[in-house]
Amino acid sequence: MRAAITITAVAGLLAGLTTAAGATETLRWRDCGEGVQCADVRVPVDWARPHGQRTSIGLAKIPARDQATKLGPLVANLGGPGPTVAHVPRLKDSFAELTRWFDVIIFDPRGFGASRGVTCPTPSPVPDLTAWPPNREAYQAYAEANRRFAHDCTPALGSLRDKLNSWQSTHDLDAIRVALGQRELNYYGNSYGTVYGQNYAELFGNKINRMYLDSVFDHSDPDMSSWALSGPEVTEANLHRFAKWAGQDPASALRGKDVLATWDRVIAAAQRNPIPAPGAGRTVTASEIAMAAAPGFEQMWPEFAKALAQADTGDATLIATRRPGARDPDLSRIALCSDFPYDVSYDSLKRLENEARVRAPRLGWRDVWLMGYHCAGLPKIGTYPPKPIRAKHAAPALVTNGSYDHGTPPEFGKRVAAQLPGARYLSAEGGHAQYWGGRNACVRDRVHRYLVDGELPAPGTHCPA
Template sequence: MRAMITMTAVAGLLAGLATAATAGERVTWRTCGDGIQCADVSVPVDWARPNGPRTSIGLAKLPARDQSRKLGPLVANLGGPGPTVQYLPQFKDSFAELTQWFDVIIFDPRGFGASQGVSCPTPAPVPDFAHWPPTERTPYERYAEANRHFAENCTPALGALRDKLNSWQGAHDLDAIRMALGERKLNYYGNSFGTVYAQNYVELFGDKVNRMYLDSVFDHSNRDHRSWAMSGALVAEGNLHRFAKWAEREPTSALHGRDVLATWDRVIAAAEREPIPAPGAEPGRVVTASEIVSLAPSGFEAAWPDFAKALAQADKGDATLFATQRRGAKDPDLSRIALCSDFPYDVSYDGLKRVESDVQARAPRVGYRLVWLMGYHCAGLPKIGVYPPKPIKAKNLPPILVASGTYDDATTPEHAKRVSAQLPGSRYLSAEGGHAQYWGGRNACVRDRVHRYLTSGELPAPGSHCAA
């Protein structure tokens, strides 16, 4: 903790050293296919020792359509933390409108993908979802031990980056990108974890910001894990109620005309008494109450019809559709090491159980599972190179635009509002929908407000809301 406080106290001095360390370096672009240009920016491994060993940050550029009339570069990070440069050909159309005005420049965080990426020799573990959210200590502590071994095995591959993956380092990398682009001020678009770099950037380099748009804010200003998790839990619980209303009224729903919440409660109670057989899956497969909770629908409405079928079938004693339901892709292995350096909350079994107890009082059916999000990532990991959440103290900022989807339980409206309130002159834009309103949701109203802001500085009126 003393090391973290010291870093904060000398931030101004180190920002000056950072400038000296990168002054004179400029980006050299190369063609890398699909109309995309790539480049690398050399940065210190440790910004507290700017003359020490170096690593590189990988960039990918979608050039502005009209280079003679462009407004400059818009630097973007889409979250994770993880690599996105390699996927840009697949989602570049999401940013086509922005190339009317900007060179859109995506970067991979240090240690990932194009940024002199690190590959851990063994994959990060995945918990046994029959016991997740955990109801007993032993499965959780077994998972924590596996996660600890994963991190230890990755140490040689990380080398000097082992304890240098936090967002304090990342914010300095972002400023190095600005300087390498030859820009006096930064235009930035941060999505999800990309907003964590921004929250630290505005404190360290607030006078270097021109325009900044933050979408689906991952709040790095809240030290209290209980309230941090509570906001997500309440949104998740609300999403279950939204699903129930849809399933009751939708004629094509397998639960049409039924009391869906009563059905949910009945299925969970049955699974708690004895796991429900899944005869259509592998022999002997059963499904626990924890597994059903872990699969509960979020704000992603496209999954609701299948979930209604699974719940109706389980109510008849057959959990096959739960047992065979595909889960989302696992985050890149290194992401948990980077994320947990910025969120070193207490993820002991006892600590999370205490938080869960408080959260269950207000989010008893599914919301409490959000308490275990940090446990999933951080259980057993060593607390090294940490830069914990803290209130944002930013000065000399221009107005910043912050947006959030009302049904996003991972980066909630409460997170966005909390961060926005700490950015003088900022404006919060509410939007109906889930995660990544500009990029993933492609909400036309949000896009219009973002374009106006980025091109002219025009903010939405206070209290503005974008419908789905």
């Protein structure tokens, strides 16, 4: 059935992008600041009904330095799912090396930002992280609040309500290829952008020239247990890395101490009684300490070492006053959960937590609740669930994940690379977004060789930090 839908959708794509005279539409690029150009591609709201209502996909182009010698366009999605196009003028330096060969073209997924972005009338709920993971009653209350959020957003979503999954967005990606006048696609997917890449390899594999997937978010595993248990061990290993640094580095407030013993002592004390935080006028729970820890981000280690040392003295003010990270756009959880309609019932997640505590007893166990944070209570409509990749005709891809990245752990990238014909997994030391965010020089060199000349690194190649 899926193959029939795909054939129909492709036929509709070609019809939808062709004028009455039979000529393909020309993209109308316009200046959108700091040397970046923007355009829009019109696509069907529903690719299963390609002649129906239409929407648009927003693009931002960082032009190649030499238009006469460029190799063509490199289409990119930087993840989220969320909007990026509006930020491209500020991000363009990150992709300057690529403009030696390519027009770098970044797109927002349908419903986000420049792609007729949807604004929900009420914000998505935020759980009480001082008591997270919650008990059954609190979790059910959160799920109900999340359900109401999605219900209230329905009028704003309109015809996109159940059309935000990656099957639809992957067809949008192919529409971008056609609008650019390209027989084959050069694609760079980062983080959630790799979901579109995985699907593109299956749905349009014979249209791929080069595909680079960085920090793969695995959409090939229908088993939530193996999927959700891939990250906790990375988080646990990061806590051990932090402990080693904090016990030795002169910049650490815990230098000379047994850092893991300090962690255990602070958590045990907070479990007995929340630790006072006089500077914040409240107390801090063990759950809040666990949720505040970010051992995968080395730049935060000095601050966290100081906060943990202070908490060990009975004052958790620095933990209580830590700045929270930026929230994902409200629409992100609706798109994410349409692609990952896993069982996020309380019983399911509690069972996974118990399994994770065996492998990652100090901290990593918390990660299994992240999908519940996003998806609890959301209706399962318009879904495109994870499944093994079948991409017999796809060109060989280059895949990399950072060894310290718990959100998109190395296991995700290895699993996906093993299913893509001829793909090569590049092991890399570091965190999320190796090319764009980490700017790993070794990774960048390998990516350039691959995108320009098709040269894949030798099996087993590893890039240090």
